[in-house]
Amino acid sequence: xxxLELTFSExxxxxxxxxxxGEYHAAGVYREVFQKGNxxxxxxREFINSRELASRIATDxxxxxxxxxxxxxxxRLKKFITRLRDGNKIESVIxxxxxxxxxxxxxxxxxxxxxKFCQTGQLGFARNLSVEEITGQVYSAKFRFSLNVRNIxxxxxxxxxxxxxxxxxxxxxxxxxxxxxxxxxxxxISTVGIIDGIQSLAKTGLKGIRLAISLNAPNDIIRSxxxxxTRMASMKTLxxxxxxxxxxKKETFFITYVLIKNINDSYEHAEELAAYLKxxxxxxxxxxxxxxxxxxxxxxxxxxxxxxxxxxVEQKLFVRKRSAKGQEILAACGQLGQTLSxxx
Numbered sequence: 001x002x003x004l005e006l007t008f009s010e011x012x013x014x015x016x017x018x019x020x021x022g023e024y025h026a027a028g029v030y031r032e033v034f035q036k037g038n039x040x041x042x043x044x045r046e047f048i049n050s051r052e053l054a055s056r057i058a059t060d061x062x063x064x065x066x067x068x069x070x071x072x073x074x075x076r077l078k079k080f081i082t083r084l085r086d087g088n089k090i091e092s093v094i095x096x097x098x099x100x101x102x103x104x105x106x107x108x109x110x111x112x113x114x115x116k117f118c119q120t121g122q123l124g125f126a127r128n129l130s131v132e133e134i135t136g137q138v139y140s141a142k143f144r145f146s147l148n149v150r151n152i153x154x155x156x157x158x159x160x161x162x163x164x165x166x167x168x169x170x171x172x173x174x175x176x177x178x179x180x181x182x183x184x185x186x187x188x189i190s191t192v193g194i195i196d197g198i199q200s201l202a203k204t205g206l207k208g209i210r211l212a213i214s215l216n217a218p219n220d221i222i223r224s225x226x227x228x229x230t231r232m233a234s235m236k237t238l239x240x241x242x243x244x245x246x247x248x249k250k251e252t253f254f255i256t257y258v259l260i261k262n263i264n265d266s267y268e269h270a271e272e273l274a275a276y277l278k279x280x281x282x283x284x285x286x287x288x289x290x291x292x293x294x295x296x297x298x299x300x301x302x303x304x305x306x307x308x309x310x311x312x313v314e315q316k317l318f319v320r321k322r323s324a325k326g327q328e329i330l331a332a333c334g335q336l337g338q339t340l341s342x343x344x
Contacts, residue, residue, distance in 0.1 A: 005131035034179030037143035065136020102151035108158025119292035161197025184208035212254035218272035274315030
């Protein structure tokens, strides 16, 4: 039984099959693991008179989310590196908010999308993460670092929709009220625009999950140059897919736009982007290009970022300028994996 991959009802079913026990004992185990970080059930009240059962369960449980081998800090922001059972390494970022923390999790070791502005894309694809390796990042943030993680963003290493089944099961585990209890409205999946992934998410019934589209260009010509994957759908196809997506009444899409100097930052680009986004509800996050190793691109100045944002506001778009927190520890958007490239 891999506890970090199971919802409470799934664990209860396993208990019934293996031990002819039900929700009472399953609840004790689930509470201890997910709420207290405890893997020793011998002294848990549900097992006071069932020490042999507690021992059997402890033997049967599998728990190998990976080992945190390094952490880096920039103020209250923290990046931690996890070594997985096969030696692969992933990075996760803890982002402080006024009353809680947001955790940026990885869904793959490496990434196969090859976006030229992103360090992770330069690593190439190693493999998908298991459900346990995804939820294990939240477990580490909660119990190793003793943090109240409320928001989960799948914006770390990898393309989440290329690991669709494991990401969705991880979300079900994260959402479990008896466990991590992360509300679906506080979970965001970021994708480069994998069409079948967007369509499949719509069919899961997991209403409220936020969808972020890493667009980064106003047209297909520029997009294909900076995001060269052959699996990339045309922007017209992506737009049609988003228009068909069943957004809840007050929901919007989050559009990520990495602003690169002299590539996608002109007034004409702002006009073109606004026209593309006009048919649906969207909030645009403008992210100044964060330097990666051997990058062919230049970062815009603060003034140039502000000017591009003003152009979009003039086009009546909702715009947020994202700060470049985490650059010093290579934890900012597009920088994950650079530490790993240096042979951590």
